[in-house]
Every structure is written in C-alpha cells, then in structure tokens.
Amino acid sequence: MARDERRALEHEAVGLLSRLLQADTTNPPGNETRAALVLAEYFAANGLDAQLVGDLPDRQNLIVRLAGTRPGPTLGLLGHLDVVPAEPDEWAWPPFSGIVRGGYVWGRGATDMKNQVAAQAVAVARLARQGAEFSGELLFMATADEERGDYCGARWLVRQRPELVRCDLLLNEGGGTYSVVDGARLYPLTVGEKAFADFRITVHGRGGHGSVPLHDLNPNERLGRVITALADHESGVAVAPFTARYIDRLVSDPALRERLKDPSLARPAVRELHRLDPEAAYLIEPLLGLTFSPTILHGGGEALNVIPSHASVDIDCRMLPSQGPDDVRREVDAALAGIDGWEFTWTDLTDSNESPVPTPLSEAIERVMDDLLPGCEVIPLHLTGFTDSRWFREAFPDIVAYGFCPFVAEDTATMGGREHAKDERIAVEDVPFQVRFFELLVSELLP
Numbered sequence: 001m002a003r004d005e006r007r008a009l010e011h012e013a014v015g016l017l018s019r020l021l022q023a024d025t026t027n028p029p030g031n032e033t034r035a036a037l038v039l040a041e042y043f044a045a046n047g048l049d050a051q052l053v054g055d056l057p058d059r060q061n062l063i064v065r066l067a068g069t070r071p072g073p074t075l076g077l078l079g080h081l082d083v084v085p086a087e088p089d090e091w092a093w094p095p096f097s098g099i100v101r102g103g104y105v106w107g108r109g110a111t112d113m114k115n116q117v118a119a120q121a122v123a124v125a126r127l128a129r130q131g132a133e134f135s136g137e138l139l140f141m142a143t144a145d146e147e148r149g150d151y152c153g154a155r156w157l158v159r160q161r162p163e164l165v166r167c168d169l170l171l172n173e174g175g176g177t178y179s180v181v182d183g184a185r186l187y188p189l190t191v192g193e194k195a196f197a198d199f200r201i202t203v204h205g206r207g208g209h210g211s212v213p214l215h216d217l218n219p220n221e222r223l224g225r226v227i228t229a230l231a232d233h234e235s236g237v238a239v240a241p242f243t244a245r246y247i248d249r250l251v252s253d254p255a256l257r258e259r260l261k262d263p264s265l266a267r268p269a270v271r272e273l274h275r276l277d278p279e280a281a282y283l284i285e286p287l288l289g290l291t292f293s294p295t296i297l298h299g300g301g302e303a304l305n306v307i308p309s310h311a312s313v314d315i316d317c318r319m320l321p322s323q324g325p326d327d328v329r330r331e332v333d334a335a336l337a338g339i340d341g342w343e344f345t346w347t348d349l350t351d352s353n354e355s356p357v358p359t360p361l362s363e364a365i366e367r368v369m370d371d372l373l374p375g376c377e378v379i380p381l382h383l384t385g386f387t388d389s390r391w392f393r394e395a396f397p398d399i400v401a402y403g404f405c406p407f408v409a410e411d412t413a414t415m416g417g418r419e420h421a422k423d424e425r426i427a428v429e430d431v432p433f434q435v436r437f438f439e440l441l442v443s444e445l446l447p
C-alpha cells in the first residue's frame with residue numbers, strides 16, 4: 001500500500017472511530033442509536049444504505065449488506081455499540097472525547113469494541129467504493145446492549161428478526177490481542193466461551209445489639225469465612241487440548257509447562273506462574289477450570305449498632321465447556337464443608353458454546369495474519385468471558401463464529417486491563433491495521 005493511501009486509510013478509520021467514541025453509549029441506559037446514526041451517515045456517504053432495527057427508539061441496531069458478484073457464504077461482521085460506564089475524574093482525557101493524543105485514540109469503547117466496529121465498517125465501505133469482486137455477501141451488524149442485559153441487541157435480533165441477521169460465518173469480539181513468546185507473536189483466536197454459573201451464598205445468623213459480639217452468629221463474620229474459603233479452594237483442573245497448546249506456546253520453562261498441563265499439579269504450578277509471569281498466569285488460570293469471583297456483598301446491616309440477621313455474597317462463577325452445574329455444586333460443597341448455615345441459590349446459568357476448528361474461516365484468518373505479520377501464530381482458544389457470539393451459535397447451529405480483531409502495536413501485557421477501566425485507548429497504528437485485516441480477509445475467504 002502506497003504511503004498516501006496508508007495515510008488516507010488511517011485518517012478515515014481514526015476519524016470514524018473518534019466520532020463513534022464521542023457518541024456516549026454508556027449502558028445503562030445505552031442510547032446506542034446515537035452511534036448507529038454516526039455509522040448510518042458514514043455508510044450513506046459511501047453509497048450504502050443502512051437499516052436501523054430494534055425494539056426501542058433509543059436503542060437501535062444497525063445492519064448493512066454488501067452483496068458480492070458470485071454466490072457464496074454470508075460473512076457476518078458483528079460488533080456492539082454500547083460501552084460500560086466511565087468515571088471522567090479518573091481519566092487523563094475525557095472518556096467521550098475520542099481525542100487523538102500521544103499516539104492513541106482515547107475513549108470508553110476504544111478497545112471494547114468501537115475499534116472493531118469502525119474497522120469492520122471502513123473495510124465494508126472501502127470494498128464497496130472499490131467495486132471489489134468477491135463471492136457471497138458481507139453482513140455488517142452494529143448492535144445494542146451487550147454489556148448488560150442483552151435485551152434489545154444481538155439476542156433480540158436473532159430471536160425476533162433472524163431473517164435479517166442469519167449468516168454462515170461470523171467474526172465478533174473476543175480475540176486478537178497478542179503475547180510475545182520467545183520473540184514470536186501469538187494470537188488467540190477465540191472459538192468458544194465459558195458459561196456463566198453465577199450463584200449467591202446467603203448466611204443466616206442471630207440479629208442483636210452491636211455492643212455484644214455474636215461471632216459465629218453474626219452473619220457478616222460467617223460470610224467472611226465463606227468468601228475466604230471460596231478464594232482458598234483449589235477447584236478441579238481439566239486441561240482442554242486448546243489450553244494445552246496455549247500453555248505450550250505461552251510458557252517458556254519446559255518443566256513448569258508440563259506441571260501446568262498435569263491436572264494434579266496445575267494448581268500449585270499456576271501459583272508459581274503468578275510469581276514468575278503474572279500476565280501469563282492471568283491468561284492461563286481461568287482456562288483450567290471453575291472460577292469464583294465474589295463481586296457483590298449484601299451485608300444486611302442498616303445501623304452501626306445493629307448486628308443483622310442475614311448477609312449474602314454474589315459470586316461470578318464461570319465453567320469450562322466440559323463442565324456443568326453439578327460440578328459447581330460439588331466444588332462449592334467441598335469448599336464450604338467446614339462452615340455451617342449457608343444457603344446456595346443460582347442467579348444465572350448459561351450453556352457454554354463453541355464453534356468447530358479448523359474451518360475455511362480459521363484457515364483464512366491464519367493466512368491473512370501470516371501475510372500481514374510473517375511468522376506470527378494464530379491459535380484457537382476458549383474465551384473466559386462472554387460475547388454475543390453465544391446468541392448466534394444458539395440461533396444458527398451451523399454457524400462458524402469466532403472472536404478476532406488483531407492488534408499490532410501493543411501486546412496483551414501492555415494493553416492489559418484497559419477494557420472496562422480508566423484511560424481506555426488504542427494505539428493509532430492499530431486502527432488502520434485492523435481495517436486491513438478485515439479487507440484482506442474478505443478477499444482470502446470469499447475469492
């Protein structure tokens with residue numbers, strides 16, 4: 001690509017990303033229509049009609065189709081428009097400024113995931129402008145309500161308007177940040193995701209006057225023991241083939257690598273990895289089994305001098321695709337065996353889900369990445385989090401859905417933790433790179 005063309009591409013993609021970041025789509029309440037209109041205007045300027053569709057006027061989804069010249073599969077390019085809340089006081093630049101400073105584009109959603117929405121949009125617009133010939137069809141979808149609830153976004157679309165969003169292949173968020181191992185770049189391609197198995201533990205005690213400690217009858221003291229017991233519990237390990245391959249690539253010490261893959265040694269091995277290479281440990285630990293994260297405490301007390309009669313904690317728990325709710329109950333029972341008087345309730349339970357690999361889509365991604373960054377490696381992996389791919393896999397059982405949008409400027413360790421945190425930003429260089437990836441993928445996958 002000539003230098004002028006590169007510069008024009010960067011200008012176009014960064015400009016669109018900035019405008020999307022300026023549209024405050026904090027969910028709740030969402031207001032995704034603001035960002036959908038930015039896209040509709042951009043597509044109109046490129047001769048493409050966008051369709052707005054949704055259950056609520058302020059929370060519309062946007063769909064654009066670009067037909068190829070020959071028959072072939074439909075490739076869906078999915079992205080959500082909503083973002084999580086931001087505390088402006090904590091940010092170096094205002095979270096809805098979309099400002100370009102110091103080599104970054106700043107704003108809530110810069111990496112989760114208005115960057116991918118912008119890259120996919122610019123790729124579609126450029127292919128349309130060039131009159132590019134390809135087979136099949138491109139289906140661009142920018143949706144509402146992923147971060148919370150999923151009431152009026154992807155789930156609503158696949159259930160209420162399946163004819164508008166049915167596709168054979170799907171690319172969505174969830175993969176594309178890279179680790180550098182022994183000088184080589186390693187890119188996870190997420191092909192499946194862990195399931196939610198969220199629950200609440202409630203403990204009951206005896207209420208009373210704060211001047212008389214009740215100790216074990218004070219539900220807050222007992223809740224503290226529950227939380228500690230869950231944190232200390234070493235749940236059973238299952239090493240999926242993907243996970244084993246990921247460990248092989250990510251961990252350079254051969255002895256530690258073998259112990260991490262041995263279910264009976266993996267827990268102490270991951271503790272050792274936390275000391276040696278915390279970033280690798282954060283990536284690997286959730287893939288080994290169940291995870292328990294206490295996130296919301298309900299202390300039950302309302303006055304300083306009153307000991308409440310009950311208290312509870314909500315646990316964000318995720319299961320591997322090979323695990324089910326019975327595994328969670330068994331582990332919780334084992335973890336809390338020494339504590340009396342607690343009650344278990346499910347708060348959310350979903351199925352894990354995955355797509356096959358290898359497929360023509362995964363192979364095309366590998367070839368494009370090798371063209372762009374010779375020698376890099378793309379490896380399939382389960383995602384520890386949740387994405388809208390789940391709704392597409394549920395509605396269209398034959399679909400092949402992956403999470404992938406490659407970064408080039410900064411690795412996972414450098415970017416680590418910017419999503420959902422303050423100062424979310426993306427290196428300017430990554431923005432046109434991601435456009436190029438989607439453009440090249442269309443020519444590789446739909447020749």
Ligand SMILES: [Zn+2]
Nearest residue numbers: 080112113173
């Ligand atoms: Zn996201």
